[in-house]
Amino acid sequence: QVQLVESGGRLVQAGGSLRLSCAATGRTSNNAHLGWFRQAPGKEREFVSTVRWNDAVTYYADSVKGRFTISRDIAKRTIYLQMNSLKPEDTAVYYCAASTMMPIVVANHNAYNYWGQGTQVTVSS
Numbered sequence: 001q002v003q004l005v006e007s008g009g010r011l012v013q014a015g016g017s018l019r020l021s022c023a024a025t026g027r028t029s030n031n032a033h034l035g036w037f038r039q040a041p042g043k044e045r046e047f048v049s050t051v052r053w054n055d056a057v058t059y060y061a062d063s064v065k066g067r068f069t070i071s072r073d074i075a076k077r078t079i080y081l082q083m084n085s086l087k088p089e090d091t092a093v094y095y096c097a098a099s100t101m102m103p104i105v106v107a108n109h110n111a112y113n114y115w116g117q118g119t120q121v122t123v124s125s
Contacts, residue, residue, distance in 0.1 A: 009119030
């Protein structure tokens with residue numbers, strides 16, 4: 001069992017920056033992928049970014065490439081999402097997710113078997 005706890009969401013102005021954190025507890029696998037999805041009101045949950053735990057290979061949605069950076073801290077068992085140049089369309093609840101499945105389609109939310117409770121990010125124009 002893996003527990004994920006997100007933090008860092010808040011209101012920020014367009015063009016600003018924000019860093020989300022997700023701390024993982026419980027049993028995790030070195031083959032795990034940990035990442036972020038987001039869901040805006042009335043929209044489907046969408047993939048944002050994922051990092052492969054054992055070698056830090058990263059994946060990004062096209063909409064956030066060049067603006068968001070995902071990273072991991074092995075000692076703290078925590079992943080981060082540094083979000084720069086934020087836009088109003090980035091407003092959503094951001095969910096941390098973990099997948100212990102192999103192989104994995106990283107952008108498919110059904111591939112993730114553990115989820116955090118979500119943290120609200122609001123970008124004002």
